[in-house]
Amino acid sequence: MASKMLKFVDVPQRMPEKRDAEDRRDDFNEIYARFQPKDAAVQAARCSQCGVPFCQIHCPLQNNIPDWLMLTAEGRLEEAYEVSSATNNMPEICGRICPQDRLCEGNCVIEKGFEAVTIGSVEKYITDTAWEKGWVKPPKPKRELAQSVGIIGAGPAGMAAAEQLRKKGYQIHIYDRYDRGGGLMIYGIPGFKLEKDVVERRTKLLQDGGITYHLNCDIGSDVTLAALRERHDALLIATGVYKARDIKVPGVGLGNVVPALDYLIASNRKGLGDAVPAFEDGSLNAEGKNVIVIGGGDTAMDCVRTAVRQGAKSVKCLYRRDRANMPGSQREVYNAEEEGVEFVWLSAPEAFTGGDKVEGVRAIRMHLGVPDxxxxxxxxxxxxxxxxxxxxxxxxxxxxxxxxxxxxxGEKGLEVTRWGTVKVDHKTMMSKLDGVFAAGDIVRGASLVVWAVRDGRDVAESIHRFIQAKADGKPADTKAGDKSLAMAS
Structure with missing residues (x-):
């Protein structure tokens, strides 16, 4: 280890090559190149192999980051992939879209003074190499089980749970209202952050492993929840959260005042080659327009950077707090500024002005008061x-x-919290309906893909315990309790 690692004193941090801002404004391709093998090894060797790995602690998946960094530095890429994929069902996606500056890299112990290890870029390099080398295999159970699990939602939580349960031998059926798997990864996140073939190869991998997708399937109209409960031994609700929050100001109903997800879905569908009438008629197309995005999260960053690529005349981001207090990734803010986005900090909309369509936003300046x-x-x-x-x-x-x-x-017995999220027993992740589980954003609220993957993995274990306890004629809670005691000992 000593000969390969601890190079942070002598080797500066270096990200993969980033495309010039003027060049990347014209397309939706990812903005960062992939590390070359030598560069990945050198950057991985900057890891200090600290006794308490704060990068791992602050990763929702508790990825064994120091281990796969060391293996990468030593050129043992296949082993690095095995370690990385042991805790993460989609490391190539998390390596691209996780806000590493807030999670692993932001808590790297050498970050103060020497700059963090480029963990996300190395993670992306490891898994992209694994795909190229054929090391990424479909889930293959040791034996097939008769029991089946239905999963509502083909997003990251549903996909992670599906893979984990398929590895155990269950017959897995994923139901989704859209025509492609991937959830917001396919339709909500722009290609310059996550190219769509990266998501599509992951969904195909699950299909190749024997997981069945039922797409264009609306639960409640095409099939009821009650019918799915009859059809499967357990159900998982992993729908995510799609209802846009609104703002109550005069003029909010004017034309060309649109929700972010409608705008992003239209753009992503266009990029995938779909016919998108709302894009073609200009209502969800920023070309030649003065665009204002209201919000300061990662979705707002996706919108402003998409508008730039669509050829907007100007793009402004209106946020009621300052830069230091915005929830979005600072790395994304910097990328947006490079691409020509103007940030109007400490400003909030009072009204939207215009006739049939919006012509302006009346905004008021803000100052930050006492903490809430x-x-x-x-x-x-x-x-x-x-x-x-x-x-x-x-x-x-x-x-x-x-x-x-x-x-x-169409299921009144499904209990929800006062926020509308599905109410679950957080020990078992089961709802009030026997055998119906929930995970991901539909339980925790809008969050990160990495948290959805974590929840999907956790709920898969709970579903497995439930089905096996039922097969053994034991209460599921007792089984879960026995396992937790065993783990604690």
């Missing part, structure tokens, strides 16, 4: 500071809430 219950400073308006910003297209990127699943699924 969460510890964040509350934005307060500054009286008399309003200004009107020209806008032909306004995109509302204010976050997402759950849809009304009991009504949507």
């Amino acid at each position: 219950a969460t510890g964040r400073q509350m934005p307060q308006p500054i009286e008399g500071s309003s200004q009107t910003l020209e806008a032909d297209l306004v995109i509302k990127a204010l976050g997402f809430d759950p849809e009304d699943l009991p009504a949507l699924f």
Whole structure:
């Protein structure tokens, strides 16, 4: 180890080559190249192999990051992939879209003074190499089981759970209302962050492993939840959250004031070669328009950078707090600024102005007051500071809430919290309906792909315990308790 690692003192941090901003404004290709083998090994060798790996602790999946960095530094790529994929069902996706600056890299012990190890880029390099070399295999159980599990939602939580359960031998059926698997990874995240063939090869891998997809399937209309409960030994609800949060100001109903997800789905569908009438007629197309995006999260960053690539005349991001307090990745903000996006910090919309269509956003300046219950400073308006910003297209990127699943699924017995998320026993991840589990954003609220993968893996274990306990004629909770005690000992 000593000969290969601990190079952070002598070797500076270097990211993979990044395309020039002017060049990348013209397409939706990923902006970072892949590490060359030598560069990946050198950057991995910067790891300090610290006794308490804060990178691993702050990863929702507790990935064994120091181990696969060391293996990469030593040129043992196949072993590095085995270690990486042991805890993560889609490392090539997390390596691209995780906010590493807030998670693993942001907590790297050498970050202060020497700059963090480029963990995400090495993770991407390892798994992309594994795909090329044929090391990534479909899930193959040692033996087939008769029991089946139905999974509602083909996003990261559903896909991770499906793979884990398929490895155990269960017959897995994934139901999704869209025509492609992947959830928001395929339709919500732009190609410059996650090219679509990366998602499609992962969904195909599961299909090759014997997992059955039922696409264009609306639960509640095409098939009821009750029917799925009869059909399968257990059900998992992993729908994610798709209902856009709105803003209550005058003019919100004007034309060309649109939700972020509608805008992103239209753009991604266009990129996939689909016919998108709302894009063609200009209502969900930023070309030649003055665009204002309202919000400060990662979705807002996706929207502003998409608008740039569509040929917008100008792109502004309106956020009511300052740069230091925005929830989105600072790396994404920097990339957006490079591409020509203007950030209007400490500003909030008071009204949308115009006739039939929006023509401007009247915004008021804000200042940060005392912290609220969460510890964040509350934005307060500054009286008399309003200004009107020209806008032909306004995109509302204010976050997402759950849809009304009991009504949507036609199942009044499905209990939800006051936020609309599915109410579960957090020990078993089972809802009030026997054998119906829930995981991912539909339980925790809008969050990161990496958390969805973690939840999918956890719920797969709970579903396995439930089905095996039922087969053995034992209460599922007792089985879970026995396992947890065994693990603790």
